[in-house]
Amino acid sequence: MNRLMLDLGIIKLASPGIFHLLPLGIRALEKLKSLIDKEMHKINAQRLALPALTPAELWEKTELFTLTDRHKNLYILSPTHEEAITDLLASIAPLSYKNFPLRLYQITSKYRDEMKSRFGLMRGRQFLMKDLYTFDIDMENAEQTYSEIIKSYENILTKLGIGFSQVLAATGNIGGLISHEFHYTADVGEDKLLFCSNCNYKGNVEISGQDYCPQCKSTKIIVRNGIEVAHTFLLGDKYSKSLNATYLDRNGLIANLQMGCYGLGISRILGAAVEVLSLEQELRWPLVLAPYKVVIIAPKGGSKEEVLTSGLDQELYDNIDKLDGYTGNILLDDRNHLTIGKRYLEARRMGYPYIIVIGSKATETNPLYELNEILTNKQHFLDKNELLQHFRSIQ
DSSP states (O other), X not given: OXXXXXXXXXXXXXXXXXXXXXXXXXXXXXXXXXHHHHHHHHTTOEEOOOOSEEEGGGOOOSSOEEEEOTTOOEEEEOSOOHHHHHXXXXXXXXXXXXXXXXXXXXXXXXXXXXXXXXXXXXXXXXXXXXXXEEEESSHHHHHHHHHHHHHHHHHHHHHTTOOOEEEEOOOTTTOOSEEEEEEEEOTXXXXXEEEETXXXXXXXXXXXXXXXXXXXXXXXXXXXXXXXXEEEEEEETHHHHHHTOEEEOTTSOEEEOEEEEEEEEHHHHHHHHHHHHOOSSSOOOOTXXXXXXXXXXXXXXXXXXXXXXXXXXXXXHHHHHTSTTTTTXXXXXXXXXXOHHHHHHHHHHHTOSEEEEOOGGGGXXXXXXXXXXXXXXXXXXXXXXXXXXXXXXXO
């Protein structure tokens, strides 16, 4: 569905693996960021912004963009910030145990010099990620935090309305004690996920192979492709110990902080959601991310309908705009040099969930509006009060 996003002006290729996000794409992206911010607020996570440039001595990884400043100092464009955030805590250590737990997150661009960037926003060289870093005074508290963040991620993905799977994953280069991934299952997914129907085990095959369940040894398994959209790690003191991020305990003794890190691929979710939901020729969005929820198509200029329905489009816009959840989410398509049919087809291709057409039935004594619900493929003819009540009920 990368093709549709390009064709319809959601994104535009700047260079391999790097995209311009155009106004409609930005609207969807800002809605996702707002949803995430609200969920982070619920778990008392505070937002900050770490530099994109990180001193290279903090890193020993491949697939990095590197650059040198005028003083010959080597930097990398950060793909993630475990080292940087730990170094920040270390610079003000030791803090009192009373300052913890501490949960810090950011939503920023990340950079990876992918050898094979592909699938549009799902595997790019520059991408937007929400990365959260947690600091606790002991492993018991760190494990409680880990469980709480897992639940928070489940809440975020549930609100998007797309089925997802949480699977056990390898800790890989990031390291740590335990790791989980969240996936949308899709044919284009690059990960292989193992599901056991005998004991309900779920894991990435990179940690368990794909011949039998590593938990119960059953061969009653299914292997599916998955698109990773989130990844969580319980790090322990891997970074805090080496970078000296410490705290003062109740006895005034210095101890290492216990950490977790949690990534949520924001631009990847945008691309993956469209990939999972869309039709061959029409985009489909999660309702909460659609650039606009409602599109109103006014009559063609010079038509009988335009004369007899003058002002109804703006009146309808103003009334719907006052409803909770719809303010700022309505697009009035007043390009009346185009036919209603052409604008309707364009709106369908763009995947707007609700398309209201002001047609011949709107010229009657009691004007009726044609409401098209794209996600359910239903059509209704409703007067203004019925239409407003309909939107109240689905909200």
